[in-house]
Amino acid sequence: MIDHGGVMQELRVILGERVQDSEALRAQHGENESWYPQALPDFVAFPRTTDEVSRIMHLCHRLNVPVTAQGARSAIEGQHLAVHGGLALDMTNMNKIVAVHESDLDAVVQPGVTREQLNAELRTSGLFFPVDPGANATIGGMASTRASGTTAVRYGTMRDVVLALEVVRADGRVIRTGSRARKSSNGYDLTSLFIGAEGTLGIITEITVQLSGIPEAQAAAICRMPSVEDAVNAVIMTIQLGMPIARIELLDEKSVHAFNLYADTNMPEAPHLMVEFHGSERSVKDQSEAFGLVVEEFGGMDFTWSKRSEERNRLWTMRHNSQYAERMLRAGPIDQYSTDICVPISKLSDAVAAAYELGEKYGMTMCVIGHAGDGNFHCGIVIEAGNLEERARAKAFSDDLARIAIRMDGTISGEHGVGMGKVNLMREQHGDALDTMQVLKSAMDPKGILNPGKIFPA
Amino acid sequence: MIDHGGVMQELRVILGERVQDSEALRAQHGENESWYPQALPDFVAFPRTTDEVSRIMHLCHRLNVPVTAQGARSAIEGQHLAVHGGLALDMTNMNKIVAVHESDLDAVVQPGVTREQLNAELRTSGLFFPVDPGANATIGGMASTRASGTTAVRYGTMRDVVLALEVVRADGRVIRTGSRARKSSNGYDLTSLFIGAEGTLGIITEITVQLSGIPEAQAAAICRMPSVEDAVNAVIMTIQLGMPIARIELLDEKSVHAFNLYADTNMPEAPHLMVEFHGSERSVKDQSEAFGLVVEEFGGMDFTWSKRSEERNRLWTMRHNSQYAERMLRAGPIDQYSTDICVPISKLSDAVAAAYELGEKYGMTMCVIGHAGDGNFHCGIVIEAGNLEERARAKAFSDDLARIAIRMDGTISGEHGVGMGKVNLMREQHGDALDTMQVLKSAMDPKGILNPGKIFPA
Numbered sequence: 022m023i024d025h026g027g028v029m030q031e032l033r034v035i036l037g038e039r040v041q042d043s044e045a046l047r048a049q050h051g052e053n054e055s056w057y058p059q060a061l062p063d064f065v066a067f068p069r070t071t072d073e074v075s076r077i078m079h080l081c082h083r084l085n086v087p088v089t090a091q092g093a094r095s096a097i098e099g100q101h102l103a104v105h106g107g108l109a110l111d112m113t114n115m116n117k118i119v120a121v122h123e124s125d126l127d128a129v130v131q132p133g134v135t136r137e138q139l140n141a142e143l144r145t146s147g148l149f150f151p152v153d154p155g156a157n158a159t160i161g162g163m164a165s166t167r168a169s170g171t172t173a174v175r176y177g178t179m180r181d182v183v184l185a186l187e188v189v190r191a192d193g194r195v196i197r198t199g200s201r202a203r204k205s206s207n208g209y210d211l212t213s214l215f216i217g218a219e220g221t222l223g224i225i226t227e228i229t230v231q232l233s234g235i236p237e238a239q240a241a242a243i244c245r246m247p248s249v250e251d252a253v254n255a256v257i258m259t260i261q262l263g264m265p266i267a268r269i270e271l272l273d274e275k276s277v278h279a280f281n282l283y284a285d286t287n288m289p290e291a292p293h294l295m296v297e298f299h300g301s302e303r304s305v306k307d308q309s310e311a312f313g314l315v316v317e318e319f320g321g322m323d324f325t326w327s328k329r330s331e332e333r334n335r336l337w338t339m340r341h342n343s344q345y346a347e348r349m350l351r352a353g354p355i356d357q358y359s360t361d362i363c364v365p366i367s368k369l370s371d372a373v374a375a376a377y378e379l380g381e382k383y384g385m386t387m388c389v390i391g392h393a394g395d396g397n398f399h400c401g402i403v404i405e406a407g408n409l410e411e412r413a414r415a416k417a418f419s420d421d422l423a424r425i426a427i428r429m430d431g432t433i434s435g436e437h438g439v440g441m442g443k444v445n446l447m448r449e450q451h452g453d454a455l456d457t458m459q460v461l462k463s464a465m466d467p468k469g470i471l472n473p474g475k476i477f478p479a
Numbered sequence: 480m481i482d483h484g485g486v487m488q489e490l491r492v493i494l495g496e497r498v499q500d501s502e503a504l505r506a507q508h509g510e511n512e513s514w515y516p517q518a519l520p521d522f523v524a525f526p527r528t529t530d531e532v533s534r535i536m537h538l539c540h541r542l543n544v545p546v547t548a549q550g551a552r553s554a555i556e557g558q559h560l561a562v563h564g565g566l567a568l569d570m571t572n573m574n575k576i577v578a579v580h581e582s583d584l585d586a587v588v589q590p591g592v593t594r595e596q597l598n599a600e601l602r603t604s605g606l607f608f609p610v611d612p613g614a615n616a617t618i619g620g621m622a623s624t625r626a627s628g629t630t631a632v633r634y635g636t637m638r639d640v641v642l643a644l645e646v647v648r649a650d651g652r653v654i655r656t657g658s659r660a661r662k663s664s665n666g667y668d669l670t671s672l673f674i675g676a677e678g679t680l681g682i683i684t685e686i687t688v689q690l691s692g693i694p695e696a697q698a699a700a701i702c703r704m705p706s707v708e709d710a711v712n713a714v715i716m717t718i719q720l721g722m723p724i725a726r727i728e729l730l731d732e733k734s735v736h737a738f739n740l741y742a743d744t745n746m747p748e749a750p751h752l753m754v755e756f757h758g759s760e761r762s763v764k765d766q767s768e769a770f771g772l773v774v775e776e777f778g779g780m781d782f783t784w785s786k787r788s789e790e791r792n793r794l795w796t797m798r799h800n801s802q803y804a805e806r807m808l809r810a811g812p813i814d815q816y817s818t819d820i821c822v823p824i825s826k827l828s829d830a831v832a833a834a835y836e837l838g839e840k841y842g843m844t845m846c847v848i849g850h851a852g853d854g855n856f857h858c859g860i861v862i863e864a865g866n867l868e869e870r871a872r873a874k875a876f877s878d879d880l881a882r883i884a885i886r887m888d889g890t891i892s893g894e895h896g897v898g899m900g901k902v903n904l905m906r907e908q909h910g911d912a913l914d915t916m917q918v919l920k921s922a923m924d925p926k927g928i929l930n931p932g933k934i935f936p937a
Contacts, residue, residue, distance in 0.1 A: 124719055124825040167664040178662050180671075181639070196912035202821040203853045204636050205890035206625040206675050207908055208897055208934055209916045213638075213671030217664050234721035261582055263692035304762065363660040367582040395661045432663035439666055450665055454654040457923070458667045464922035465915070476666055 023063060023107065028086055032064060032108075035076045039067040039114075050091060050109040054344070056356040056404075056412060057099035057441055062089065062109035069114050071187060071195060071226040078224065079193030081108060081470055089472045090220040092162030093135065097359055098440025100166055100219045104474040110224065112161050118142050119227065126232045127184060127201055132161020132225050139230075148232040151176035154436065155341045161225050166438040167217030171340065174260075174394035175267040175299065176233055178436070180216050187227035188215055191466040201229060214461070219438060220472040222465045236299035239267070240309055241333040242326035244316045246292045249273050249377075249389065251319040253370040255294060256393040258315050260366050264308060266394060268297040270340060271373075275350065275388035276401070280339055283346035294321070294393075295336055343390050347401040351386050354406035360419040360442070362426035363397035363435025375425045376400055383418040384411075397435035420446060444478045481521060481565065486544055490522060490566075493534045497525040497572075508549060508567040512802070514814040514862075514870060515557035515899055520547065520567035527572050529645060529653060529684040536682065537651030539566060539928055547930045548678040550620030551593065555817055556898025558624055558677045562932040568682065570619050576600050577685065584690045585642060585659055590619020590683050597688075606690040609634035612894065613799045619683050624896040625675030629798065632718075632852035633725040633757065634691055636894070638674050645685035646673055649924040659687060672919070677896060678930040680923045694757035697725070698767055699791040700784035702774045704750045707731050707835075707847065709777040711828040713752060714851040716773050718824050722766060724852060726755040728798060729831075733808065733846035734859070738797055741804035752779070752851075753794055801848050805859040809844050812864035818877040818900070820884035821855035821893025833883045834858055841876040842869075855893035878904060902936045 025042070032040040042064050051061040063086075068074045081088050087107030094101050103109050116133035123146050130139060137157045139150045152163060154170035162168070164186070169178035176182070185199030188211075198211035215222055246252035252271050259266060272280075272293045281288055294316065298308040309326045316324055327333065339346075348355055364372045373389055380387050380400070391398025400422065404411040423433035423446050433439075433446045447455050459477060462469075483500075490498040500522050509519040521544075526532045539546050545565030552559050561567050574591035581604050588597060595615045597608045610621060612628035620626070622644070627636035634640070643657030646669075656669035673681055704710035710729050717724060730738075730751045739746055752774065756766040767784045774782055785791065797804075806813060822830045831847055838845050838858070849856025858880065862869040881891035881904050891897075891904045905913050917935060920927075 122823065122825065124715070125823040126719070127823070167668075169662055169664075173662055180662075180668065190915065194911055194914075196915055197910060198912055200885075200888050200890050200908075201823045202855075202884070202889040202893060203824070204627055204631055204638075204821055204855060204893050206627075206892050206894050206896040207890050207901070208675070208905060208913070209680075209919060210625075210638065210668075210671045210675055211912055211915060213668045214919075217666070217668055222667075234719075236721075257582070261584070261692075263694075301765070303765070307759070307761070363662055365580065365583040365585070365659045366661070367580065397660075397662060426660075427658075430658050431660040432658045432665050434664050435660060435662050436664050438664040443665070447666060450658075452655060453652055454656055454669055455666070456652075457648065457654055457669060460922050461667060461672075461919060464918050 023086055025063060028084055029064060031080050032066060032077065035073055035080065036066055036068065041065050050111065051102065052094065053099050053102055054095060055097050055099060055358050057102060060102040060104045062103035063106045065109045065111055067111050067114045071189065074189045074224055074226050075193045075195050077110065078189050078191060082192045082468060085468055085470060087470050087473050090165065090224050092133065092159030093157060095156035095158050096162065096166060096440060097437045098442040100438055100440040100475060102441065104441065113159065115226065121146065123148060125201060126234070127229055128232055129227060129229045130160050131227060132159060134160050136160060136163065143232065147235055149235050150230060151233045152179055152182055160228050160230065164216050164225055164228050165218065165220050169436045171268045171270060171392060173392060174269060175265060180213060182231045183212060183216055183228060184231055185229035186212050186215055186225055188223040189226055190223050191468065191471050199229065219440065219475050221462060221476050222471065238300060238302045238305040238328060239333065240298045240305045240326050240328045241336050242296050242309060242312065242324060243336060244294045244324040245289055245322045246294060246316070247320040249292045249373055250370055252292045252294050253373055253393060255316045255319040255321065257366050257369060259312060260394055264311060265300070266296055266308065267299040269394040270295040271391050271393040271398060273389040276343060276390045279346040279349050279388060282349035283342065284339060295340060297333070343401065347388060347403060350388065351403040355403050356406050356412065358402045358415060359399050359437070360402065360422060361397060361399045361435050361437045362422055362431060362433060363395060364426050364429045364431030366396045368429040368431065369393060369396050372425060372429060373398060376422055379418050379421050383414045385415060385418055395435060396431065424449065439476050441475065444476065447476070447478060481544055483521060486542055487522060489538050490524060490535065493531055493538065494524055494526065499523050508569065509560065510552065511557050511560055512553060513555050513557060513816050515560055518560040518562045520561035521564045523567045523569055525569050525572045529647065532647045532682055532684050533651045533653050535568065536647050536649060540650045540926060543926055543928060545928050545931050548623065548682050550591065550617030551615060553614035553616050554620065554624060554898060555895045556900040558896055558898040558933060560899065562899065571617065573684065579604065581606060583659060585687055586690055587685060587687045588618050589685060590617060592618050594618060594621065601690065605693050607693050608688060609691045610637055610640055618686050618688065622674050622683055622686050623676065623678050627894045629726045629728055629850055631850060632727060633723060638671060640689045641670060641674055641686060642689055643687035644670050644673055644683055646681040646683055648681050649926065649929050657687065677898065677933050679920060679934050680929060696758060696760045696763040696786060697791060698756045698763045698784050698786045699794050700754050700767060700770065700782060701794060702752045702782040703747055703780045704752060704774070705778040707750045707831055708828055710750045710752050711831055711851060713774045713777040713779065715824050715827060717770060718852055722769060723758070724754055724766065725757040727852040728753040729849050729851040729856060731847040734801060734848045737804040737807045737846060740807035741800065742797060753798060755791070801859065805846060805861060808846065809861040813861050814864050814870065816860045816873055817857050817895065818860065818880060819855060819857045819893050819895045820880055820889060820891060821853060822884050822887045822889030824854045826887040826889065827851060827854050830883060830887060831856060834880055837876050837879050841872045843873060843876055853893060854889065882907065897934050899933065902934065905936060
């Protein structure tokens with residue numbers, strides 16, 4: 022048991038009024054965007070410096086207080102929920118852009134910097150931070166969950182763009198991993214170890230990310246497809262042809278229906294592909310035309326592409342609002358959950374078909390939407406609020422879908438992560454490699470104070 | 480002390496005649512391509528299956544026998560030398576290409592498959608394995624040393640192209656890391672942990688690698704530059720402009736001199752850039768022309784580009800033979816050593832200038848050659864055979880150069896690795912993060928039997 026008063030007193034020495042235990046603040050930091058129950062931390066701290074984080078960890082290590090780092094709290098699998106209580110470490114006050122090295126195409130940021138904040142800062146540089154998970158997540162949270170999103174097919178995931186980290190270890194020691202060199206062979210890849218560890222191995226306090234040059238030209242296109250299968254097959258061919266497409270998203274009929282309801286639009290309610298091309302003026306034109314031929318082969322209709330930025334913004338705003346739009350699929354109070362899997366591209370068509378079959382079997386109200394170019398898709402599920410029986414069916418659906426991904430040599434999550442929602446599948450996914458992860462966890466965090474209850478089954 | 484006879488007897492049960500302890504075989508497996516002294520293992524084993532490797536590790540773990548995996552033995556920093564004796568695990572008999580998934584652009588190979596072997600197998604598929612360190616290394620060795628080479632600027636390093644591994648742990652347990660999905664957020668990134676670990680955390684027994692489509696068109700070009708500084712500045716601008724160049728190599732005057740001596744050619748003895756463009760016919764033409772304008776700006780002369788494959792092959796064969804050509808820089812019996820660093824691209828010009836200054840200071844016979852597009856370059860050093868005083872100067876040169884890389888927020892090795900040659904710099908590079916690496920090492924290999932003497936200072 023935590024000595025609440027004693028811990029609070031010691032935290033106050035480090036943070037003054039920047040640690041709180043009010044019911045309201047604890048409740049706010051106990052919420053999530055999925056259906057996981059509220060999980061209240063005992064304290065909420067707002068550190069401003071690495072040194073403060075180090076002192077907090079040193080203290081919590083000594084007193085066995087669980088610590089769960091939080092960013093924008095937009096995680097979908099409950100990664101940021103302090104399910105064992107203890108301290109919620111709200112990193113959003115550590116939101117300085119430390120340096121932008123334009124000529125090296127990299128930036129150094131504190132973990133609370135959001136991707137939109139960084140891109141706003143970069144506006145005049147001709148550079149941009151390419152990873153785009155939709156939500157305006159913090160870069161620290163994105164690193165911790167190995168986030169990706171619509172642009173990963175071209176620009177990679179957080180695994181690919183993070184060059185270096187500063188991390189506070191479980192006992193408060195501060196380390197720096199990596200460098201600003203573009204490649205390195207100088208010992209263990211600690212950077213990759215912390216990326217996707219969901220705060221269970223250390224607290225990320227600084228991130229060096231690669232940036233990309235804003236392409237000379239960009240064009241977006243949308244295309245109606247006769248069926249999801251045709252849409253997926255067009256994606257598979259696009260990838261297999263090696264087209265350097267910047268985004269390629271699948272929307273099924275149900276998602277388009279949801280968009281129409283949400284944004285009062287009147288798109289034909291059929292499967293669509295939304296794509297974006299980046300490159301020189303000529304290359305964008307070439308890509309658009311080549312893609313037009315591919316979708317034509319699979320019966321694509323109404324293929325239009327546009328270089329106008331309003332058109333593009335309209336399209337991607339719509340895509341980014343999918344989580345809200347999905348709520349329209351069902352009247353009355355609802356709970357919402359999005360599950361994702363990722364499979365080798367040749368299996369994508371079968372995987373999506375399997376998702377529909379499972380949806381039928383479990384009676385799900387859902388739509389399929391996804392980053393098809395990576396073999397990654399989401400099932401957006403809407404259930405009656407608080408209906409535990411339906412929630413259990415949705416969980417069974419998600420588990421079965423993940424098992425199909427495993428059988429296809431894919432992954433139980435392409436980008437949402439493990440959190441609480443997929444811990445029960447970790448053994449099936451990893452077999453004995455899960456023990457290896459546990460060995461690393463025990464070595465790095467022997468007291469188990471870093472985000473307990475995540476990644477590993479109890 | 481190892482009970483030689485007893486260990487041999489038990490190894491024979493597993494491997495029959497495929498374990499040997501003859502002086503000749505031990506000597507052969509104790510050689511290296513740098514100046515590190517011969518280091519004889521006590522035994523040399525040639526496993527054929529993962530199960531055999533597992534049984535060997537189980538045995539060696541029980542009996543505290545050091546195990547050093549070996550591939551083509553082309554490592555430059557002595558990674559494969561069994562400096563503490565024990566067992567050299569020659570993986571070259573595990574050389575099956577397990578599967579090629581053409582439609583997913585990946586292949587599954589045993590660790591003893593060489594990159595040339597894999598590319599020969601892929602010849603009719605329209606795909607290729609893009610990582611090219613020069614030597615015909617094994618894929619297992621390349622994974623273990625996080626190899627890269629001339630094409631990394633476009634296609635990435637082993638860190639980027641390895642999707643999944645099968646690994647035998649120190650005690651013989653077999654795990655599988657990763658999947659064939661293109662991205663994943665499903666727990667710790669074990670794959671990245673083993674990439675570059677130089678066999679100190681486990682024995683890699685299977686590798687799944689991403690492949691790339693052979694581009695529709697390729698062109699190579701070579702260009703004479705007024706000075707190394709101009710050459711480097713042309714590279715920096717090329718990278719900063721975001722040109723998707725496939726290779727961009729710097730050769731200094733001395734390297735060209737060495738090539739002329741080695742291949743009896745008569746290139747003008749001045750700095751050169753060697754580049755390659757991949758893409759569509761049109762894109763290759765566009766890239767070549769754009770690059771031509773860049774080098775022109777920095778005084779480039781005799782810029783010629785060619786799509787003819789004989790021309791391209793001639794050029795890259797020359798580049799790949801640099802290690803042999805460098806031997807011509809000095810008459811009489813010589814020892815040879817190549818050191819490498821990698822810095823943020825904006826520092827490349829300063830780093831190369833510093834290398835020349837240090838070369839003067841330490842009286843080195845050397846040339847500079849490198850993967851300039853990554854900010855990575857090599858100093859090829861030739862010393863009088865067996866001259867220990869000169870060797871000590873060369874080591875001091877290499878250490879000082881590495882320290883300059885650290886000061887520039889770069890790395891002590893971009894691709895050659897740590898091995899024995901850079902262990903003394905690991906603390907300066909990583910600070911307290913080296914302790915974190917040691918924590919992982921102790922957790923994964925508590926008896927310290929996996930390639931002892933590497934990565935960590937004694």
